[in-house]
Amino acid sequence: MQSGQIMVGAHEGIYVIKLVGDVRLNLCTSFDNFIDSMFKHDDFNDVVFDLHGAKGVDSTTLGLMAKIAIRALERGCEKPLVLTTDEGISHLLDAMGFDALIEVSDEHRDYAAEPQPLKCKTPDECAAREKVLEAHRVLMSMNEHNAETFRDLVHTLERECDPLDSPSTRMH
Structure with missing residues (x-):
């Protein structure tokens, strides 16, 4: 499977996030930093996710997409638009409850600002x-099904992230 790439562009407050190939967590810290900078712009008023080139999207990337949608809705924007013709991706979005956060369309669009590759830095393990x-956690907040699906993973990650609970810091 083609390794993943995140491409981004903006024109007059409309941000385009294009996912290409198999988008996995190794891109997540750069993507999350982009999300933070995107919402700092006063002209932000809409976001479009173009998934026509996506072959796979992992749950971490989906969680960051949900984060964007939630923040956009909190700002009073319309539901973000997700463009995809991939039935598997559409089914995944539906099964995870994204219908409350996004609109899905199979149309193809041209953009005023052509998306460019997001500069990705290799994250350190802790980050x-x-x-x-x-x-x-964002995915879990969306509905009970997601909460149940990701509960064990989140508890495991919380234990790994808690330095007081790591084996090297326990008193014997």
Whole structure:
């Protein structure tokens, strides 16, 4: 499977996030930093996720997409638009409860600002774990099904992230 790439662009407050290939957690810290900077712009008013080139999207990336959708809705924006013709991705979005946060369309679009590759830095293990944890907490907050699905993973990550609970710091 083609390794993943996140491409981003913006024009007059409309942000395009294009996912290409198999998008996995190794891109998550750069993507999360982009999300924070995107919402700092006063002109932000809409976001489009173009998944036409995506072959796979992991749960961490889905959690960050949910984070974007929630923050956009909190700002009074319309539901973000997800463009995809992939039935598997559409089914995954539906099964995870994204219908409350996004609109899905199979249309193809041209953009005023062509998305460019997001500059990705390799995250350190701790930073990556924190982003994975945050993304899955967002997914859990969406509905009970997601809460049940990701509960064990989140508890495991929380234990790994807690330095007081690590074997090297326990008193014997």
